[in-house]
Amino acid sequence: MEELRGNLLVAQSGGPTSVINASVAGVILEAGRNECIEEIWGGLNGIFGILNEDLVDLNEERAKSIEWLKHTPGAALGTCRYKIDFKKKPAQAAKDMDRLFEVFAAHNIRFFFYIGGNDSQDTSLKIHEEAVKRGYALRVIGVPKTIDNDLPFTDHCPGYGSVIKYNATTVMEIAADVGSMATDEGSCCIIEVMGRSAGWIAAGTVLAKRIPTDAPHIILLPEIPFVEADFLAKVKETNAELGHCVVVVGEGIKNTDQEEIGADKSRLDAFGHPELSGAANRLAEIVQGKLNLKTRTVKLGYAQRAAAHFASQTDIAESTACGAAAVRAAVEGKSGFMVKLVRLSDSPYQWNTDLQPLADIANVEHFIPRDWISADGFLPNEKFIAYAQPLIVGELNLQVENGLPRHAVLQKVALEKKLAARA
Amino acid sequence: MEELRGNLLVAQSGGPTSVINASVAGVILEAGRNECIEEIWGGLNGIFGILNEDLVDLNEERAKSIEWLKHTPGAALGTCRYKIDFKKKPAQAAKDMDRLFEVFAAHNIRFFFYIGGNDSQDTSLKIHEEAVKRGYALRVIGVPKTIDNDLPFTDHCPGYGSVIKYNATTVMEIAADVGSMATDEGSCCIIEVMGRSAGWIAAGTVLAKRIPTDAPHIILLPEIPFVEADFLAKVKETNAELGHCVVVVGEGIKNTDQEEIGADKSRLDAFGHPELSGAANRLAEIVQGKLNLKTRTVKLGYAQRAAAHFASQTDIAESTACGAAAVRAAVEGKSGFMVKLVRLSDSPYQWNTDLQPLADIANVEHFIPRDWISADGFLPNEKFIAYAQPLIVGELNLQVENGLPRHAVLQKVALEKKLAARA
Numbered sequence: 001m002e003e004l005r006g007n008l009l010v011a012q013s014g015g016p017t018s019v020i021n022a023s024v025a026g027v028i029l030e031a032g033r034n035e036c037i038e039e040i041w042g043g044l045n046g047i048f049g050i051l052n053e054d055l056v057d058l059n060e061e062r063a064k065s066i067e068w069l070k071h072t073p074g075a076a077l078g079t080c081r082y083k084i085d086f087k088k089k090p091a092q093a094a095k096d097m098d099r100l101f102e103v104f105a106a107h108n109i110r111f112f113f114y115i116g117g118n119d120s121q122d123t124s125l126k127i128h129e130e131a132v133k134r135g136y137a138l139r140v141i142g143v144p145k146t147i148d149n150d151l152p153f154t155d156h157c158p159g160y161g162s163v164i165k166y167n168a169t170t171v172m173e174i175a176a177d178v179g180s181m182a183t184d185e186g187s188c189c190i191i192e193v194m195g196r197s198a199g200w201i202a203a204g205t206v207l208a209k210r211i212p213t214d215a216p217h218i219i220l221l222p223e224i225p226f227v228e229a230d231f232l233a234k235v236k237e238t239n240a241e242l243g244h245c246v247v248v249v250g251e252g253i254k255n256t257d258q259e260e261i262g263a264d265k266s267r268l269d270a271f272g273h274p275e276l277s278g279a280a281n282r283l284a285e286i287v288q289g290k291l292n293l294k295t296r297t298v299k300l301g302y303a304q305r306a307a308a309h310f311a312s313q314t315d316i317a318e319s320t321a322c323g324a325a326a327v328r329a330a331v332e333g334k335s336g337f338m339v340k341l342v343r344l345s346d347s348p349y350q351w352n353t354d355l356q357p358l359a360d361i362a363n364v365e366h367f368i369p370r371d372w373i374s375a376d377g378f379l380p381n382e383k384f385i386a387y388a389q390p391l392i393v394g395e396l397n398l399q400v401e402n403g404l405p406r407h408a409v410l411q412k413v414a415l416e417k418k419l420a421a422r423a
Numbered sequence: 424m425e426e427l428r429g430n431l432l433v434a435q436s437g438g439p440t441s442v443i444n445a446s447v448a449g450v451i452l453e454a455g456r457n458e459c460i461e462e463i464w465g466g467l468n469g470i471f472g473i474l475n476e477d478l479v480d481l482n483e484e485r486a487k488s489i490e491w492l493k494h495t496p497g498a499a500l501g502t503c504r505y506k507i508d509f510k511k512k513p514a515q516a517a518k519d520m521d522r523l524f525e526v527f528a529a530h531n532i533r534f535f536f537y538i539g540g541n542d543s544q545d546t547s548l549k550i551h552e553e554a555v556k557r558g559y560a561l562r563v564i565g566v567p568k569t570i571d572n573d574l575p576f577t578d579h580c581p582g583y584g585s586v587i588k589y590n591a592t593t594v595m596e597i598a599a600d601v602g603s604m605a606t607d608e609g610s611c612c613i614i615e616v617m618g619r620s621a622g623w624i625a626a627g628t629v630l631a632k633r634i635p636t637d638a639p640h641i642i643l644l645p646e647i648p649f650v651e652a653d654f655l656a657k658v659k660e661t662n663a664e665l666g667h668c669v670v671v672v673g674e675g676i677k678n679t680d681q682e683e684i685g686a687d688k689s690r691l692d693a694f695g696h697p698e699l700s701g702a703a704n705r706l707a708e709i710v711q712g713k714l715n716l717k718t719r720t721v722k723l724g725y726a727q728r729a730a731a732h733f734a735s736q737t738d739i740a741e742s743t744a745c746g747a748a749a750v751r752a753a754v755e756g757k758s759g760f761m762v763k764l765v766r767l768s769d770s771p772y773q774w775n776t777d778l779q780p781l782a783d784i785a786n787v788e789h790f791i792p793r794d795w796i797s798a799d800g801f802l803p804n805e806k807f808i809a810y811a812q813p814l815i816v817g818e819l820n821l822q823v824e825n826g827l828p829r830h831a832v833l834q835k836v837a838l839e840k841k842l843a844a845r846a
Contacts, residue, residue, distance in 0.1 A: 016600045074602060173730055174729050182471055309733055314826075392826035
């Protein structure tokens with residue numbers, strides 16, 4: 001194995017999770033144990049900031065800040081959605097790549113860790129391939145992160161356990177509220193959750209169900225085409241039985257024509273734009289209109305991916321371990337891999353980390369298997385539950401000040417720039 | 424003082440809070456200490472259930488269930504919005520009152536505690552007056568409860584501290600997320616919270632602000648008429664300075680014509696109903712349309728009033744104390760009062776309970792004083808902060824099972840009915 005010494009750069013990309021910073025902590029803590037890693041630096045705002053040579057010295061951060069990263073939401077180093085896109089923008093992508101390797105060389109960066117979802121793993125792959133092509137000694141390892149849980153090959157994604165722990169808790173709490181209100185007519189409550197085209201997040205709220213009559217009573221998954229008549233029949237039936245009905249809907253559910261029901265292009269807002277009232281609002285209109293049933297909506301939005309105050313300790317441990325595993329792999333001479341989580345057993349839950357070639361990951365989406373969903377399509381079944389249950393176990397020891405969570409505040413001591421400003 | 428012995432009935436009414444059951448626990452625990460109280464019974468679903476003689480024996484509940492009520496959301500005894508309305512439905516109201524006293528007499532109920540907001544205090548008053556008129560020895564004490572914090576005479580309402588603790592935490596977390604995403608154009612996130620015509624809940628999120636640049640950057644209160652141009656100017660200014668803008672909006676904000684902006688009567692949905700997309704959605708349309716700024720919404724809805732997993736320990740203690748104080752007052756011979764919270768000092772925060780005649784309470788709403796709000800109307804000021812800060816302090820020792828909160832499940836052993844079914 002070639003002995004490589006030099007500096008480390010870690011950066012974050014894409015939408016944050018409530019534990020994305022735990023992976024940064026994992027990288028920093030493990031990096032400190034390896035002599036071949038000379039300096040530990042962070043790139044601000046992902047690739048976007050690295051192109052601007054916006055680097056910070058993470059050695060300057062206090063030990064307590066590093067530890068607190070594990071329960072700090074948002075992306076502590078900043079994030080971006082910037083993509084080096086050789087397909088759509090080949091000239092810009094080539095220019096970006098040149099600049100990136102100028103930055104790497106100027107700061108003797110030899111270990112690069114990019115924490116992100118699908119697009120970010122694709123970026124990591126491109127950087128790895130480019131390094132090989134240029135003969136620039138660089139170890140590139142991707143660290144997985146996404147609440148959507150749609151990365152392939154990994155058993156699940158860091159960030160997913162926390163979002164479903166919080167969402168399932170919220171569904172339990174809302175159900176206690178909704179179910180305690182006696183009305184003659186009944187009621188319906190529709191809770192919209194994230195997940196785009198994958199239903200993992202919506203499905204995870206099934207964990208709130210302890211007995212069959214518990215909420216959620218209906219979970220609408222993007223994997224299952226939405227049929228209005230079937231949905232209304234199920235709401236009606238549930239309401240007749242229980243006096244209320246709690247529905248969880250994935251934001252990206254589509255009708256049988258594959259159109260998202262939350263983006264109604266037939267209706268324009270005051271400014272002539274298609275109305276983006278969202279899936280829950282649309283469903284509420286349908287339920288109120290067709291069943292004349294009092295309906296309320298909840299849209300958790302960013303709250304769910306930032307709810308670090310009730311993150312899963314299992315998720316925090318796994319996210320930290322993924323960061324550490326990335327550093328170990330790089331030190332051992334690996335490059336061009338993503339760290340993945342491997343499940344060894346469901347009960348007791350046991351897991352480990354391993355590596356998957358980045359080339360296998362990029363742009364492959366991972367959906368819920370059809371046989372993990374009930375025949376009528378309205379609830380995940382026991383296979384899904386066995387999968388998801390271990391991921392939400394454990395609570396963090398939350399640091400609180402004056403009644404509110406304390407978050408890490410990084411000093412972000414800037415590195416002196418060595419290059420001219422980006423053209 | 425007349426020595427009164429007999430049975431106790433406690434019931435809940437109106438929208439739940441995350442600590443409404445702590446007041447039930449307070450009633451039960453204090454009742455157990457008083458010999459003159461023979462049996463401890465609960466009325467299911469408030470007045471609505473009591474009229475149906477749906478009573479349960481709370482002596483049968485396990486001690487642990489009573490303790491767990493303190494962190495169980497929803498109304499554990501069930502709740503209702505049923506009103507004995509002598510103004511609008513005098514015949515029905517008179518009939519209801521007759522039936523109510525039949526139920527009281529049949530079960531020798533001599534101590535009645537009703538936990539609720541404005542309407543419920545009005546019901547308690549009516550029952551007290553009716554008891555006096557009928558010469559039926561009954562002690563009626565109202566126990567305050569409302570997330571809206573709009574009851575007069577009490578320093579604040581049980582339930583309020585918990586909703587603003589959770590909402591301020593959520594705003595902090597969302598702000599960490601939104602603020603970490605680097606974009607060239609900036610972004611806006613609009614978080615809708617409850618509170619109807621009073622802005623107490625929206626205002627409480629100001630506690631998330633530790634330094635002036637922290638979110639929320641704008642809080643839209645129902646007390647301040649919404650002026651679109653001023654709002655847009657403030658969003659633009661904030662975005663130019665910080666690269667993002669986090670707005671909290673009370674669901675009931677109104678324009679200068681006193682029309683709620685969330686209920687746009689000019690637009691009809693697919694079924695011909697006025698569209699109820701809500702204040703946040705409406706604002707998002709305005710911001711996206713007029714400023715061309717990427718805008719996302721969050722609507723916490725019932726989640727905020729049910730978030731027992733992060734309730735305020737101060738609020739739990741106060742809610743429990745209000746239940747206990749109601750029992751003590753009744754045992755001491757008082758009737759026709761509501762328990763209120765009295766603040767003795769801000770720092771260190773000290774409080775006590777006292778009594779206020781129910782006749783003073785009914786149908787009086789309590790709003791944020793204008794001089795607790797900044798001159799531009801966009802943020803509560805230091806007077807509000809001094810008021811609200813102590814109310815969110817302290818966390819509960821949450822009981823968790825398999826990663827999710829454990830809630831009390833009451834056995835609700837039904838009392839044998841002694842009357843014919845309600846006509």
